[in-house]
Amino acid sequence: MSGRLHPFTLLAVAAALPALAWILPAPAGAAATLAVALGLTLTPGASPGSTGIGSSPGWRPGSVVFRAALLTAAPFWLFLLLLHDVPTTIATGLRITTMVASIGWVVAALPPARLVEAMVAAGWSATAAYLFAATLSAVPVLKSRAQRIVEAQRCRGLSPRGGVANRLRALGAVALPLVLSALHEVDERALALETRGLVPGVHRTPLEPPPDRVAERVARWGLAALCAVALVWRLA
Amino acid sequence: MTRVALEHVSFWYPATSAPALEDVSLEVVGGELVALVGRVGAGASTLLLVAGDLAPRVVGGRLEGTVRFEGSDRAGKDGGRRIVLPSPWTQLSGMAFTVWDEVAFGPANLGWPRGEIARHVEHALALLEITGLNSRDPATLSGGELQRVILAGILAMNPAVLLCDEPTAELDPAGAQAVWRLLSALAREGKAVLVATSDLDALPDVADRVVWLERGRVAATGTAALLAGDAACAAGLGTTVAGVWRAAELAAPFPATVAAAVRRWR
């Protein structure tokens, strides 16, 4: 379903939901937007074949994103509970979870390539579009690399069990190589992109620009207007 | 006529005092395949970056001497200098979910019309014999398949000068042989091909010239017969056959290939 929507529409929805969560009165408003966001995380990412990042090995769309969103938001609830009273915790917790769920959904549902095509068709420079898209696609790449690093370190004797100190050490043995190897490759990646023509000032040919229907453009402006109205209403 | 020439080039990477290249003069013209050989760290990769206009422009550092390039280099046009770096994984665009899109990445960045892109992509896929991998996700390919995809992506841009850094590193012997045949054919078609490689045994059949780099300097240049010379074998840069011949203390000149050895034996 989301595979057929224009990337800007997906981004608009992913931005509007957290915005509305913060603008609308808690807990009802926040709960409503959270329900919508979580509902989105349960929709199949995109159609198989020409899929979004949901097609990388091990990343099944649907409940995986749902669970990941809840797991990522859980620590925030814990901190909130320690610092605030219950009503504030619920309000802020719902809002944060909405944000996490929206971001998780759009990262899983939006193919970076389609986003680049859309941005280029809309007049953005190829380099700017690429930077944006590369950030999105970094997640599954890093995820599979992290998996490989965990396996390699385990085969060197690293045990993820044991006390806190041990677990922190284990985390370091996975996080550090992940960051270092990624950083180290930046130079080579820059050279590779340069030689393949991704230079500033060049107009990239969109290979398959996603169609932008009038209805969607209207819907996007509608969402923006909705947020504005809600804000005005809230402040008044 | 396509031509890339380094004249008395010395190059220092940023914040280093020792030069990576020292007084290197080298010319490659369209129609020939020149191989760069040398030990790890001898400067072959650096030389390719300099010839490809990536050093010092993108890499930084300091260059002395002149690098000349004749051939069309205008942005968006065919021709130009393109490099295939080692390690295919770091060359993936990260934005293509099919091999077809990955190979089309370069041409699309050049702003070519869609029909032309399709033509070049199909041609490149056929040259590398990977048309069957068309709709596969590049992230799921093996090292050998990926290396072919990256090479196809560069060829689809129709460079006049093709620079390759260890293009057969991830390939099995059958794949390596196919790539060497392809590089040789591309040179005969008129491209200037410069390849850094440690696959010495393949060179007598494909290289028009061999340049031996040692610690940033050109130690020797010549035909592939260089790899059957006493000096090269002593430095561990001779072909296997030449090395065995020499170690058996048989008479010079040592044969570079099995075929040459058979002829000598009779």
Place this chain on the structure above:
Amino acid sequence: MALSPTLRLDRVSFAYGMVPALADVSFALGPGERTALLGRNGAGKSTVVKLVTGLLRPATGAVWVGDWNTRAHRPEALARRVGSVFQHADQQLFARTLQDEVRFGPRALGLAPAEIDRRVARALAVLELESHAGEHPYDLPPAFRKLATLACALALEPTLLVLDEPTSGLDRALRARVARALLERAATGVALLVITHDLAFAAETLERGLVLDRGRLAQSGPLADLLASRERLEPLGLAPPPVAVLSAALDLPGRPVREADAVRALARAARVAGGGRSI
């Protein structure tokens, strides 16, 4: 000598979801046995490696490392007996110096400091990396980073080394270094299981060949026989290495596949045929 072989796969099958990867594979390696694992892409070689290191458990059958069943031991425990180097191994590097990096494994195993130092020194020495011990791994050229990952596996002083393409990206001198290091360890009883398509390296270092074809063990036997046979290698996308081709073309007695053996055979043949003839 040992009561149980260093590695034994006993009718092992494995599938990734619905996709079968290995079917009824059985083989064993004794101490000091040096074996090449060959096969096309997708034949199941990486799956064997993951099963041997304990990252995967077989669906049916069993994998025994010495007297340990991999079903009963986690990979971090099996690391005491199995040293492995995967492809992209250099992504696992993170210490400030090469020395610290190689120390990581023995430290994780909880060994005494003196023993750690001994193992690290030995691993660096056999790969001739001592002069780089104080350097940052990412300051080393990629080829040396690859050697570093092998040093990390050697420092575990396992009974079995499992290596996936240990020579890709290395030049002839470094490949010879790896060959020497592996032969030195094998001489002390360490078994080797090496996935490789570098048959010249395999000829120098390994003695036995296992060929996987679509998840089944298709061939098992002396590597020299396999290397000499173009018909058996071609379906695997492989070709006899230059020394084997030379031996066959010159009809050298014994058809040596190792360089040193070929040199001796060639010299002898030249003397026999020569007399006054200058070859």
